[in-house]
Amino acid sequence: xxxxxxxxxxxxxxxxxxxxxxxxxxxxxxxxxxxxxxxxxxxxxxxxxxxxxxxxxxxxxxxxxxxxxxxxxxxxxxx
Amino acid sequence: xxxxxxxxxxxxxxxxxxxxxxxxxxxxxxxxxxxxxxxxxxxxxxxxxxxxxxxxxxxxxxxxxxxxxxxxxxxxxxxxxxxxxxxxxxxxxxxxxxxxxxxxxxxxxxxxxxxxxxxxxxxxxxxxxxxxxxxxxxxxxxxxxxxxxxxxxxxxxxxxxxxxxxxxxxxxxxxxxxxxxxxxxxxxxxxxxxxxxxxxxxxxxxxxxxxxxxxxxxxxxxxxxxxxxxxxxxxxxxxxxxxxxx
Numbered sequence: 001x002x003x004x005x006x007x008x009x010x011x012x013x014x015x016x017x018x019x020x021x022x023x024x025x026x027x028x029x030x031x032x033x034x035x036x037x038x039x040x041x042x043x044x045x046x047x048x049x050x051x052x053x054x055x056x057x058x059x060x061x062x063x064x065x066x067x068x069x070x071x072x073x074x075x076x077x078x079x
Numbered sequence: 080x081x082x083x084x085x086x087x088x089x090x091x092x093x094x095x096x097x098x099x100x101x102x103x104x105x106x107x108x109x110x111x112x113x114x115x116x117x118x119x120x121x122x123x124x125x126x127x128x129x130x131x132x133x134x135x136x137x138x139x140x141x142x143x144x145x146x147x148x149x150x151x152x153x154x155x156x157x158x159x160x161x162x163x164x165x166x167x168x169x170x171x172x173x174x175x176x177x178x179x180x181x182x183x184x185x186x187x188x189x190x191x192x193x194x195x196x197x198x199x200x201x202x203x204x205x206x207x208x209x210x211x212x213x214x215x216x217x218x219x220x221x222x223x224x225x226x227x228x229x230x231x232x233x234x235x236x237x238x239x240x241x242x243x244x245x246x247x248x249x250x251x252x253x254x255x256x257x258x259x260x261x262x263x264x265x266x267x268x269x270x271x272x273x274x275x276x277x278x279x280x281x282x283x284x285x286x287x288x289x290x291x292x293x294x295x296x297x298x299x300x301x302x303x304x305x306x307x308x309x310x311x312x313x314x315x316x317x318x319x320x321x322x323x324x325x
Binding site: 050056060067068075079 | 082083084146147263266267269270271273274277307308311312315
């Protein structure tokens with residue numbers, strides 16, 4: 001007789017936990033980057049172009065971490 | 080509702096398996112080739128509306144490249160690769176949102192035994208092979224551009240720096256970083272587009288009418304942003320590779 005959780009139950013729980021915990025840090029990071037970027041533009045509107053480029057780059061880098069967590073969650077659930 | 084992480088194989092050409100995302104990327108390449116040919120037929124000094132549209136796209140890409148590279152000559156040299164990356168990725172992303180992609184398919188028996196639908200078309204970048212190929216091409220191109228711009232010896236000195244112990248380890252980390260960039264490029268694009276597809280499937284499964292609309296807008300936006308981010312990151316790495324070590 002099988003005792004404990006089935007494989008499918010563990011897969012679902014693990015997949016949900018992965019993406020939930022994995023998205024906390026990137027969300028905080030993107031908020032931080034955005035706020036610093038807007039602050040920099042407000043202080044020096046002439047440098048808006050340069051600041052915007054760096055800001056978008058930094059946001060893309062930190063979002064990639066959330067995407068890694070999402071891909072692992074999908075792999076755990078569906079493979 | 081079936082979601083497959085890997086792109087499903089539809090057929091074979093000789094011994095090479097053909098997946099559904101390959102078919103859509105062929106369609107995208109054909110579409111771009113035809114559009115490019117038609118756009119270059121009648122080019123006049125005073126642009127018509129159609130020519131104006133294409134000029135706007137090229138101007139946007141050229142200004143983006145210029146703002147990152149900050150050197151007119153460098154922009155002219157590296158513009159073709161970078162613009163191609165952007166146009167190819169955005170076309171693949173947006174073509175994957177058309178009705179019929181992911182829904183029209185063949186009924187097959189899966190390995191577990193029940194019947195599933197295998198779609199004939201799937202977003203081109205929702206296949207890790209495709210994004211990995213783009214990432215490898217970009218990173219190899221960055222290395223080649225660096226070597227051509229500043230010479231093999233100076234470029235190798237960025238990674239194999241024997242002027243001190245700390246500098247040596249920093250160089251090794253930089254070398255490792257180049258491989259990490261390949262992984263990060265491919266997973267960023269794959270994750271965004273594949274997750275978008277899964278999101279649309281789930282939303283359409285839950286509420287079939289009206290509710291998928293904002294998510295379609297989100298996917299349009301994400302498709303554009305991911306193409307832009309890929310391009311800008313490629314530009315930043317090119318700029319890092321062609322500049323002398325400080």
